[in-house]
Amino acid sequence: EWTMSTSIVFLLCISVFPGFSQGRVVREDETGFAECNVFFPGQVPPEGFTEPFHVKICQQYNKEPRFATLYSTKDKIPLYSAFKFTKPAQSEEENWLVEPQIDDPQNDLHEMVHEADIIGTVANLGANQALTSDYVGSGYDRGLLNPSLLHEKDFQMATYTLTNAVPLSPSLSKSWHRDIGKVVEQALIPHCSKKDHLYLLAGAIPSSVRVKGKVSVPESLWLAACCDAPEGWSLGLVKNVNDENSLADLTVGELEKQLLAEVHLFKGNCGKDKQNQEKREAVLQAVSQIHSEEQVETTDNQETKDSGWVRKVAGIVATPFIKLLELLIYVFVELVKYVFYFLWLVVKRVCGTILDGLYSLWSGLVSYLKAISMVLISIPYDVGRVIINIFLGFLQIVQDMVSLTYRILSIPVGFVLHLAAFPYHSICAIPSVLKDIATGLGGTFSLVIDATAAVLHGFYYLVAHIVKRFVPKGSSED
Numbered sequence: 001e002w003t004m005s006t007s008i009v010f011l012l013c014i015s016v017f018p019g020f021s022q023g024r025v026v027r028e029d030e031t032g033f034a035e036c037n038v039f040f041p042g043q044v045p046p047e048g049f050t051e052p053f054h055v056k057i058c059q060q061y062n063k064e065p066r067f068a069t070l071y072s073t074k075d076k077i078p079l080y081s082a083f084k085f086t087k088p089a090q091s092e093e094e095n096w097l098v099e100p101q102i103d104d105p106q107n108d109l110h111e112m113v114h115e116a117d118i119i120g121t122v123a124n125l126g127a128n129q130a131l132t133s134d135y136v137g138s139g140y141d142r143g144l145l146n147p148s149l150l151h152e153k154d155f156q157m158a159t160y161t162l163t164n165a166v167p168l169s170p171s172l173s174k175s176w177h178r179d180i181g182k183v184v185e186q187a188l189i190p191h192c193s194k195k196d197h198l199y200l201l202a203g204a205i206p207s208s209v210r211v212k213g214k215v216s217v218p219e220s221l222w223l224a225a226c227c228d229a230p231e232g233w234s235l236g237l238v239k240n241v242n243d244e245n246s247l248a249d250l251t252v253g254e255l256e257k258q259l260l261a262e263v264h265l266f267k268g269n270c271g272k273d274k275q276n277q278e279k280r281e282a283v284l285q286a287v288s289q290i291h292s293e294e295q296v297e298t299t300d301n302q303e304t305k306d307s308g309w310v311r312k313v314a315g316i317v318a319t320p321f322i323k324l325l326e327l328l329i330y331v332f333v334e335l336v337k338y339v340f341y342f343l344w345l346v347v348k349r350v351c352g353t354i355l356d357g358l359y360s361l362w363s364g365l366v367s368y369l370k371a372i373s374m375v376l377i378s379i380p381y382d383v384g385r386v387i388i389n390i391f392l393g394f395l396q397i398v399q400d401m402v403s404l405t406y407r408i409l410s411i412p413v414g415f416v417l418h419l420a421a422f423p424y425h426s427i428c429a430i431p432s433v434l435k436d437i438a439t440g441l442g443g444t445f446s447l448v449i450d451a452t453a454a455v456l457h458g459f460y461y462l463v464a465h466i467v468k469r470f471v472p473k474g475s476s477e478d
Contacts (some may be wrong), residue, residue, distance in 0.1 A: 048263030073218035080203030143168030187286035
């Protein structure tokens with residue numbers, strides 16, 4: 001149950017993170033290295049590597065092919081890695097991966113993964129390939145056949161896989177990467193008219209020496225280059241692991257003879273019949289110059305080491321005197337420092353007193369000037385305010401007089417107007433009064449008539465009622 005759940009979680013992680021490094025084991029029914037054939041001239045891989053323990057791997061990153069590797073499950077190291085130069089860059093953080101399909105072809109993990117993530121999920125893990133634990137405490141580094149320093153970004157990240165690593169001593173690993181980097185950048189690339197047509201094979205020849213009885217330590221490292229372009233050329237280089245400074249140049253044919261029988265690294269020997277010998281000689285000369293510079297640097301380093309012993313002995317003898325001189329200098333410096341510190345305190349105190357007095361004097365002067373300024377500024381203000389108040393008082397008196405005059409004059413004028421209008425209103429009211437009197441008399445007469453009629457009607461009604469009440473009905477019939 002734990003194994004199944006771990007596998008499911010890991011597969012989900014692979015699907016979620018598209019940047020996961022992939023190293024697909026090429027199936028037997030596929031041609032060459034499948035999509036990684038682009039790293040070989042004419043898309044034809046080397047011939048002659050036909051052992052059953054040879055596994056083809058198409059190294060990918062971010063779903064793009066980055067280089068190809070032929071891996072030996074017997075020796076637990078790559079026999080060669082095929083790649084192209086991209087762009088030199090500083091090495092990124094190492095992130096080492098393993099290939100589950102090499103140990104367990106039946107598992108569902110078709111991509112390279114971290115070793116710690118598949119412990120317990122892949123059967124026979126480490127049976128056919130090297131693991132990180134094989135290098136721990138062994139004294140060997142994981143030397144990259146396809147050096148990371150020749151690439152950038154995704155191409156560089158793809159190189160950090162154990163299927164691209166061989167056991168090398170730390171100094172040899174550094175020397176191999178340095179030499180290959182200089183040769184490719186300074187000798188091969190400048191002399192190939194089309195950089196994209198420079199095909200590189202970096203390989204290792206296994207030996208019987210094993211790390212922890214498992215991983216083969218190579219007896220030599222080699223590099224084969226093919227410039228498949230007009231005025232092309234090919235070249236081979238070999239570094240003996242027992243001599244870090246060795247870097248022998250030879251033809252590709254001579255290199256093939258040092259490998260397995262019937263091995264052909266490049267199709268048609270990289271156009272052997274059409275190769276430009278002048279270009280090849282120029283490349284060899286550049287390689288020789290690089291190698292010479294390396295030897296000079298090595299000699300200088302040795303001389304530096306020899307002179308270092310003399311310096312050490314002289315240093316041991318001179319150390320007591322140097323320490324005494326340092327003590328005297330220290331005491332002198334401390335005395336000078338304390339003297340300057342005392343003088344600084346005195347100067348600081350005197351200057352502080354003077355500055356305090358000047359500050360007090362300045363503050364008093366500023367306060368005095370401020371008070372005088374306020375008084376001088378207030379005099380015009382007060383005078384102006386008095387003048388304005390006098391003017392406003394005069395205006396108020398004029399306003400009151402005008403108002404009083406208006407009130408006195410407004411009373412007689414109204415009375416005269418009403419008195420003059422009285423006859424007019426009186427005469428005009430006579431017709432209305434007569435009309436009202438006539439209307440009143442007519443109404444009174446009508447009221448008397450209505451009252452008389454009502455009385456007569458009531459009297460008639462009363463008489464009729466009495467007659468009906470007291471006169472018998474029979475007498476009326478007789």
